[in-house]
Amino acid sequence: MPASEAKRKREDPNMNACRFGVVLLLLMAAAILIVTIVSANDESYNDLINASKGIKKYLTPDEIKMAPGHEPMIFDLQTMANKQTSPELNDRTLEFVYIIVPQTSITKVSGNDTPGLVSIIVPNSSVKKFSIQAGARAAIPDTSFAAAPSILGPIAILWAPKDMVEISATGDSMRLIVPEDLLMKFENLADAQIQIGTSKTENLQIAKDTTPPIESKILSGAAAANDFQERSYYYDSACAHHINGVTGKIYPSGSYNYGESYFSYHEMEIYLSRSPFTSVPDVVEFVLYHRTDNQKRAFVAMWDEGISYTVLDIDATSVSYLEYYFYIDSSGVYTMQFRNPSTGTYYTATWNDSDNPSPYVRDLRGSTELLSLAHVPPLYAFNTVTSPIRVDYTRTVSGGFQTPSQTTTWNGYTPNMQYVNHLAFWNSNGGIDTSHQCGSGVA
DSSP, rough: OOOGOOOOOOEEEOOOOGGHHHHHHHHHHHHHSOOOOOHHHHHHHHHHHHTTOOOOOOOOHHHOOOOOOOOSSSSHHHHTTOOOOTBBBTTEEEEHHHHHEEEGGEEEEEEEETTEEEEEEEEGGEEEEEEEEEEEEOOOOOOGGGOTOOOSSOOOEEEGGGGSSSSEEETTEEEEEEEEGGGGSSSSSHHHHHHHHHHTTTOOOOSSOOOTEEEEEOOOOOOOOEEEEEEEEEGGGTTTTEEEEEEEEEEEEEEEEEOOOEEEEEEEEEEEEOOSSSSOEEEOOOOEETTSSEEEEEEEEEEEEEEEEEEEEEEOOTTOOHHHHHHHOOSEEEEEEEEEHHHHEEEEEEEEOSSSSOEEEEEEEEEEESSOEEEESSSOOOEEEEEEEEEEEEETTTEEOOOOHHHOOOEOOOOOOOTEEEEEEEEETSSSEEEEEEETOOO
16 A cells, blocks of 8 residues: 555664664563454454354455455555656545534434434525635635624534535525534634634645655565555445445554554555456555654555555644545546544545546455564564544435445455454444554564
């Protein structure tokens, strides 16, 4: 899976030999204190759900071979071939909707199997629209741009791409249905404006990769040696549900490293159904990248016809969690976004797959990857955790939100590997939760 700015670099493994004994003690301590990602109860619950659906916990080698293929790659082919970014990247504008309403006007959607959705009915004139160029960050506009100067008391702000909102109009009124998580709530307009003013200064986007000092050499000549990976599979069989959107959350957790060299990627991979069908599917990967200097990066890798491009890259070190969003429009343009829920700011990218776009999502795969591990067994203690990476909703061509339990089927894990741990289960809302851990003490 490609690193930020599509550059993978190996860290210098030369360390002071006199530290060896100390590091061995650290390794033993790490093995004892290793982070527990998901409780035994959660895993048992997952097994019960799987058994009730008549599914197996692990795929057989033959079943894995028959699954849509996507081999791990060390190098980002775009960078290694010294190519420039495709002109089809970020060639679109995105339409955002902006409304401010009293919290009392928000109602939960009833009679729906999809929890967490709310409905807002407002006059058409209350819905303001903004055009944002893809590739740019999209911060919440000032409250003066919304038709809400007279609202007193607690308010809610909806600032979201139009494609993330179910919109229906009747006469002079408009009904909007959205996941409640998209709303930002405040005690009053003044508090909202203070938050908006602070959010304007945030810019997590990384235009060009910066490299830790010890990451000094581009990997060259290294095959897929010393790579450890585990995956979970959720299929939309034969695109029966015509999924064209996926939204969820990424929760970066703790990490430490006492000198080991590796690439640690925790991912939600979205495999697409190319038209016409080929054995090399397009793939969009939302990745939490734990760097060896403990920086955390979130990036999006776009695999188009087997070539990988890093289309979005942000610094996630200081965020408690991120929301991610993927959508395919009717013309075959892919939209990929991160949102910082504490500020409401979006980081956006589009990809125009004009020659053979994928109309639907074929399957979802959680993936825990430890690539280019310098020492096997590790000489130095390290540990990285992301828990969970969640899929909250899928979108379908009909425009509605549905939970993954309604639109996908669990199909098992790849075999266990050392130094990585990957678990996946249905959560209580019908979403998918995956937990990811890499470490010197992970069995």
